[in-house]
Amino acid sequence: MAGNRWFRPEVYPLFAAVGVAIGICGFQLVRNVCINPEVRVSKENRAAGVLENQAEGEKYAEHFLRKFVRGKRPEIMPTLNSFFADPERS
Incomplete structure (x- = not known):
């Protein structure tokens, strides 16, 4: 019965909006980690300093x-x- 409460057609736009927001946040996170010159994930790059x-x-x-x-x-x-x-x- 709890699934019936959350999966009503009136809730679909809310799920879509939250899904788009999570997608944008995930895209920005991956973009920053992969190609931002100020973010250094590996130990060698972090040791280089500024x-x-x-x-x-x-x-x-x-x-x-x-x-x-x-x-x-x-x-x-x-x-x-x-x-x-x-x-x-x-």
Whole structure:
């Protein structure tokens, strides 16, 4: 009977939202552990101390998504926003 309480159709969006949030957190964790230049998992890399490798840090910080949205306006629907907000279009 307890399974019937949690697996009702009204709860599916909640499961989906929590699943997406866990997926995003997991992706960020794996990304940081694998390619972040400031995270050192192996003992040899940790013994190196503070490294001054600006190019590797720049490569990590300037990923594809950041480069893609750099010149764009922060709008979700730019054509719809300009249709209702632009006085020149009337």
